[in-house]
Amino acid sequence: MTTAAVRTEWAQQVRDLADQRNAVILAHNYQLPEIQDVAHHVGDSLALSRIAASVDEPTIVFCGVHFMAETAKILSPEKRVLIPDANAGCSLADSLTAQQLVEWKAQYPDAVVVSYVNTTAAVKALTDICCTSSNAVDVVASIPADKTVLFGPDQFLGAHVRRTLDRENMHVWGGECHVHAGINGAELAAKAQEFPDADLYIHPECGCATSALYLASAGAVPADKVKILSTGDMVTAARAGQAGGTRSVLVATEIGMIHQLKRAAPGIDFRAVNDRAACSYMKMITPEKLLRSLQELRDEVHVDPATAARARGAVERMIAIGQPGGGE
Structure with missing residues (x-):
C-alpha cells in the first residue's frame, strides 16, 4: 500500500464491506495509522471495552491483540467477534497463566484479585475485578483498605498504583510488556x-x-x-x-x-522517547488482513462459555469504575 490512491480505494472497500456485513471496526491506539484511520472507533482498552459492550452491530472486527478481542467476546457473547490475525498475541498477557494465578491465590486465600485487562480469558475468570491503565488506581482504591490485593500481571503499572495509593497490603506480579x-x-x-x-x-x-x-x-x-x-x-x-x-x-x-x-x-x-518501541503483535494487523477478514469473515474469536461467564463479572466491574453511578 504505497500510494494515496491505493489507500483510498482500500479504505472504501473496507468501509463498504463493513456496511454490507453490518460490522463495526474497533482499533486500538497502537495499530498502524491506516487501520486507525479506517476504524469506526479508536481508543484504549477501557474505551474499546465499553464500546464492545454497547454496539448494535452483530459483528465486531477487533484490530488489536488477541486478549482484546477475547474481552469483546466476553462482553458480547451473542456477537460474532473477528480478529484479522489470530496470532496477534501479547507478551504481557503471556506473563501470567491461569495455573500461576491459582497458585498465587492459594498463598493469599482472602485477597482480592485485580487483573490488568491485558490477560487471557482464563485469568479473567479467576479474577475479582479487572482494570486498565486508565482506571487501575480507581479500581484498587475501591477495595476496602484492610483487604489484601493481588495485582497482576504488570509490575510497572502495579508499582504505580501502589505508589499512588501508598497501599502496603498489595502484592504485585512480576510481569511486563516487553x-x-x-x-x-x-x-x-x-x-x-x-x-x-x-x-x-x-x-x-x-x-x-x-x-x-x-x-x-x-x-x-x-x-x-x-x-x-x-x-x-x-x-x-x-x-x-x-x-x-x-x-x-x-x-x-x-x-x-x-x-x-x-x-x-x-x-x-x-x-x-524511544522510536523503536513498536509492538510486533499490534503491527500484525495489516490493511490486507483487515480486508480479508471482512471478505471471508475469518479468524473468529471463541471463548468457552463457562470461562466467559466467570470472567464477565470482573470485566463489567472494570467498566463500571469511573462511570456515573459506577464504582466508588
Whole structure:
C-alpha cells in the first residue's frame, strides 16, 4: 500500500464491506495509522471495552491483540467477534497463566484479585475485578483498605498504583510488556535534556515511569510537565495542552500512539522517547488482513462459555469504575 490512491480505494472497500456485513471496526491506539484511520472507533482498552459492550452491530472486527478481542467476546457473547490475525498475541498477557494465578491465590486465600485487562480469558475468570491503565488506581482504591490485593500481571503499572495509593497490603506480579519495559530511564533523561521545554507523557507500563518522577523530584524537569497517563488520557491531555499553549511533548509508550496524538492536537510536536518501541503483535494487523477478514469473515474469536461467564463479572466491574453511578 504505497500510494494515496491505493489507500483510498482500500479504505472504501473496507468501509463498504463493513456496511454490507453490518460490522463495526474497533482499533486500538497502537495499530498502524491506516487501520486507525479506517476504524469506526479508536481508543484504549477501557474505551474499546465499553464500546464492545454497547454496539448494535452483530459483528465486531477487533484490530488489536488477541486478549482484546477475547474481552469483546466476553462482553458480547451473542456477537460474532473477528480478529484479522489470530496470532496477534501479547507478551504481557503471556506473563501470567491461569495455573500461576491459582497458585498465587492459594498463598493469599482472602485477597482480592485485580487483573490488568491485558490477560487471557482464563485469568479473567479467576479474577475479582479487572482494570486498565486508565482506571487501575480507581479500581484498587475501591477495595476496602484492610483487604489484601493481588495485582497482576504488570509490575510497572502495579508499582504505580501502589505508589499512588501508598497501599502496603498489595502484592504485585512480576510481569511486563516487553515493549514498554524497554523504554528506559536513560533514554527518557537524554530526551528530556534534548527537549527541555517538552511535557512528558509516560504510560504507567513503562520501565521509565519511576525515572520520570525522579527527574521531577530532582528538578531536572518541572513536576507539572510529568504526566503518567493511559493512552486514552494522553489524547485528552493533548487536546487540553494544545488549547493551553503546549508546543512539544515527549511520549513514552508504543509508537503507534503518536498518530492518534497528532490527530488530536496537530499543533503540538510529539516525539517518541524511544522510536523503536513498536509492538510486533499490534503491527500484525495489516490493511490486507483487515480486508480479508471482512471478505471471508475469518479468524473468529471463541471463548468457552463457562470461562466467559466467570470472567464477565470482573470485566463489567472494570467498566463500571469511573462511570456515573459506577464504582466508588
